[in-house]
Amino acid sequence: MDNYKNLMKVISIQDLILANPNNNPPCVSVDFLNRLSQKLHLNRGATAFLRKYPRIFEIYYDPLLSKPYCKLTSTAMQISKEESAAIQNTHHLIIDRLTRLLSMSSSKTLPLRAIFKVWRELGLPDDFEDSILSQNPHLFHILDAHEPNTHLIKLVTTPTHEKLTAAVENWRITECCKDDCSVERTEMRFSFKQGYPPSMKLKKNFRAKVKEWQKLPYTGPYEEFTSVKKRSKTGVMAVEKRAVAIVHEFLSLTVEKTVEVEKISHFRKWFGIDLNVRDLFLDHPGMCHSLRLEPPNSRTQFIIGKMKMLR
Numbered sequence: 001m002d003n004y005k006n007l008m009k010v011i012s013i014q015d016l017i018l019a020n021p022n023n024n025p026p027c028v029s030v031d032f033l034n035r036l037s038q039k040l041h042l043n044r045g046a047t048a049f050l051r052k053y054p055r056i057f058e059i060y061y062d063p064l065l066s067k068p069y070c071k072l073t074s075t076a077m078q079i080s081k082e083e084s085a086a087i088q089n090t091h092h093l094i095i096d097r098l099t100r101l102l103s104m105s106s107s108k109t110l111p112l113r114a115i116f117k118v119w120r121e122l123g124l125p126d127d128f129e130d131s132i133l134s135q136n137p138h139l140f141h142i143l144d145a146h147e148p149n150t151h152l153i154k155l156v157t158t159p160t161h162e163k164l165t166a167a168v169e170n171w172r173i174t175e176c177c178k179d180d181c182s183v184e185r186t187e188m189r190f191s192f193k194q195g196y197p198p199s200m201k202l203k204k205n206f207r208a209k210v211k212e213w214q215k216l217p218y219t220g221p222y223e224e225f226t227s228v229k230k231r232s233k234t235g236v237m238a239v240e241k242r243a244v245a246i247v248h249e250f251l252s253l254t255v256e257k258t259v260e261v262e263k264i265s266h267f268r269k270w271f272g273i274d275l276n277v278r279d280l281f282l283d284h285p286g287m288c289h290s291l292r293l294e295p296p297n298s299r300t301q302f303i304i305g306k307m308k309m310l311r
Helices: 002-018 030-035 046-052 074-088 091-103 112-117 128-133 167-176 204-215 233-252 261-265 277-283 298-310
Strands: 027-029 057-062 067-072 109-111 140-144 151-155
Touching: 002 027, 002 030, 002 046, 002 067, 002 074, 027 030, 030 046, 030 067, 046 057, 046 067, 067 074, 074 091, 091 109, 091 128, 091 151, 109 112, 112 151, 128 140, 167 233, 233 277, 261 277
Parallel strands: none
Antiparallel strands: 027 067, 057 067, 109 151, 140 151
16 A cells, blocks of 8 residues: 555656646746645655655756756656557447446536546546547536536437446356356346455354345446435435445445545435445445456556556
8 A cells, every 4th residue: 555655646647747748848846846845745845755666767967957857768758658558449448437427326427526536546637638528529528517617528318227337247157157156046047246455353143144235136336226215224224235235335435445535425415325325334344345347457557567667
């Protein structure tokens, strides 16, 4: 996690450097980064952080401006170009990801600012408003919201439920086809994959409760949900299990299969989750902890490359 936090700082600085394409090569002044040290969480200042990663950043002195500047090394620039090319070649996957995200909303609408919160996690291009939304008006519309400086993305064409299969359903099919499947196939109908940290000791009564919870029927993330009476125990559990299904599917749409809890909270109202998202993770650690990474794609390859440099 420490390396991952540093990686996020590295990418933030990289984005600032690449935001100056008119400079040849793209660069940013070290003084400017030092002024942003607190915002970027660079505890010892920008200069000390840049010097920790000489394979990514190169500091040089500009005699004309009498200032030290920072640019990406040739290796880091090459990785950035490969990432951009990979994203350009996966627009169809990005369109599918956004379609699924909007389809989980009861109104098929989401605030644009919420999408901006997770654009990295979803593997969206930097200019997804122009390259994805504007280029596909038959799928997405950008609407003005009632709040100032706020826009909404609305899904114009809603796919049928047959075309939108949740990730957990694909897992169930794969699991049922295994010869050594340890779970009864009748129990798999409403089950989620479970995965707990190795150090977590599960008590017998906890295992029994989870087993019963797994058998409960629920409405899938892409299905229309009819409100139920939350006062009853059955109603509360139905709302809770649907919320787990939505969060599980949301995580499956991200590149790294992980996202900050606060970022998911921005979608809570739009997904119809009438529960505290943080409590949801705490109450069901095995369900939302158990997602596996897919084969590496654009963002994953870029991060792997960066992590190798960090080592």
